[in-house]
Amino acid sequence: MNRSIQRLYVGIIVAFALLAGFLGWWQVVRASSLASRVDNPYLYESQRKIDRGRIITADGVVLARSVKVDGGGETKYRRVYPKGTLAPHVVGYASQQLGASGIEAAFTNFLGGDYGAQPLLQRIRGAKHGADVQLTVDSRVQQAAVDGLAKVGSPGAVVVIRPTTGAILAMASSPSFNLKDVATNYTSITKRTGSPLLNRATQSRQPPGSTFKVITASAAIQEGIATPSTQFLDNGSYVVNGIAIRNFGGRVFGRHDLRFALTNSVNTTFARLGVELGSDRLGARMDAFGFGERPPLTDLPPSEIQASGRFRGTTILSNSQRGEDVARMAIGQERVLATPLQMAMVAAAIANGGMLRQPYLVSRVRDRKGDLIRQVRPEELGQAIRSDVAADLSAMMLNVVNEGTGTAAALNGLQVAGKTGTAEISATSGNMAWFIGFAPANNPKVAVAVRIENTPLTGGVVAAPVAAAVMKAALEAAR
């Protein structure tokens, strides 16, 4: 009988080998393809086991944190957003169904605890405690930006930068959404008008209109073509490519200097300057301000940052591309498109003596014990314009707010420098109303770009007051 026993045993060993083979097939060979199936709950489940770190504003307001949910023996966490409407585009969301966006996506390694060499004990335990991410965003400035946009009602965006460092104090986009219900109401949110999930501050390019004239003026002074007191003559029209460029409202200014031209946004003068500069020299200045490539704001996912510059359709051209209408480009029309972030960088560079700083949203990352894991040091991107050119521009922009198109941006007892812009898109969709500026003009602490879309009003009327409110909040917060 022992021979039968032996044979039966061999048969069973073969059967078990088959089990081991199939087991390996599912656990090893097919593991990743199983994991990628849409109805596999494990990726989501494993994320829920992580105690993600908090996202905190510069002034200590918690925008996102994880709360322990007692799930029948397994410790799981739920993400809560105490201020879901304050900065949803910056904070972003993290969900298995939707993927992730914003800081939640870009800092998921830190927030999720996947950084550095963790203590062995923590690895054995498997419990991950993520690090806290502190933003440069100040809740008071951000609130002012959100309120300002809400008061206007039209779609728009605000970016506020501290010029000396590049720290972003506020970044708001309207229409907005609430992080509290983005996961549950995702489809209905995407169907709402105005694409609430779009971060207009970094993702939406529109013609910058007359705000672009600060770049034209910078280029002209930097290249020695003009000084603030260089004289020009305006007779109301300047013909380029067979079509006349006219001033806003059909005004005729006569003899004036460059300072006056910026103050009153004289189109013909800047179109002339553009032609005189040519594509190369105007393009070089655009390069210096960061046009033509994605702004190096690495704290958000690259897909959420769009480059500004010259476009043919959706194709970005070189800033110094020849054969384009450089006159209309010089007044911020034709094929120049810019995001509010880019225009805020322009304002910040001029405010900072011409030195462009890398914009950033995260100042530091701390672990649960409060130990610093990452401290951001402000980086210089380069001298966009010489400091004397910046000083000239600063003085000219001060005039814009004091007596020109930007008077609505004036703040009591403070010197505000700025430039308005109103790009006429079409009769039906209304204007792109812009304001870029900084304050105080002699010692800038805050630079801002405001864009209001689809408005019948001009930048000086609708965008400048929002900028004023935001700058006021920023200066009060800095005090």
Next chain:
Amino acid sequence: MTGRRTREAWLLAMPVLLGLIGSGTVATAAAGRYTSANLVGVGSVVGVFLAMHIALRIRAPHADPYLLPIVATLIAVGLVELSRLSPSSAADQVLWVAVGGAVVIGFLVFLPDHHVLQNYTYLTGLAAVGLLIATMVFGTYVNGAKLWIPIGFGQSIQPGEFAKVLLVIFLAAYLRDRREVLAIPTTRMLGVPVPALRHLAPGLMFVGVALLTIVVLNDFGTALLFLGILLAMLYLATGRSAYPAIGFGLFAIGAVIVFMSVGRIQERVSAWLSPFDDTRGLGYQTVQSLYALGDGGVLGPGFGNGSLLRENGTTIIPELRTDFIFSAVGNELGYVGALAVLITFLLLIHRGFVIAAQANDGFSKLLAAGLTTIFAMQTFVIIGGIVRVVPLTGVTLPFMSYGGSSIVTNFAAVALLLIISERTRRPLVGAGS
């Protein structure tokens, strides 16, 4: 021969360590900070095994020293996993392990010689059939299958579990008597030489009963198990591979007929062959279990660190504590851990067959090999169902699945194996004294 028992004691230290570390890991994962093991739970189980060990020292000092440590290892892994899924179930299970231990000690005390069982050949056979009939009559449907008889106090028993062991005892005694006549073919069937029909009749009857079990109890797993045990033991007794071949052939024909006539079986087969076609319905359990195995990967996150529970405490995979406990282990310990469990079962089977091969008489050999076959079949059928080697059927994984009937029955089988090995190895009376 105290050497054997000393070796057993040393080997038992390993599952004790496994239980302590496992329990500590589970507690730590649940609390989120270092927490010590559930000393009361681990201590209780250690006490049970210590009692069995002492009983063996007194009553069966020559018995196989590896069985108990192997069983303890499986119990440790099963209990740790169970305690992480449902602490109250684990507490129940500890109680059942204690009952199982008592059964082992009872066997050692009251059944010093298993040959006595030969005197009750037909009684055990009738008892096995009676338990099945009782299930058909008094059983209640749970998840569509009629397996359970309520015995009051909210408890139920699964008579099919006990019937398996009784069936093996019956077959061992029955076949020992008839192995000669069964081994000599006298007629031909379909060109294959077979013994006279009257000797085959009980075998054919069992094939019929097995198929009937599928239809009446809707319990494909138990039917497959019974048939497998019968054919394996027929083969062991006669050494003729024609028996399993013919038996499985008849079963296959019967299965095809049942497949074509019973809708539920068709659903099962399609859930086996293409579970991903209906991941929310018929394929749900299989697919979720495969996801769990895939999530475990090669090493797994460790005891207590997988994601197996919903927030309300229910398991994502249905029947995770019972039939699918192996999926939970595979998820948390990975391929390495699952393979280790598989190898531990193979070690158990190895010891069982060694005991069978060394036994002195046909009855002992058949009994030991038959009991071992139960472990092998059951492990193969449920793990094979989980990894899709065979259609999924609800049977318990020996010593690991949650459930009193299963635990107690398996301990009884181990008790018989221990007694057989003791009888085999005990020096002849008077040799030393």
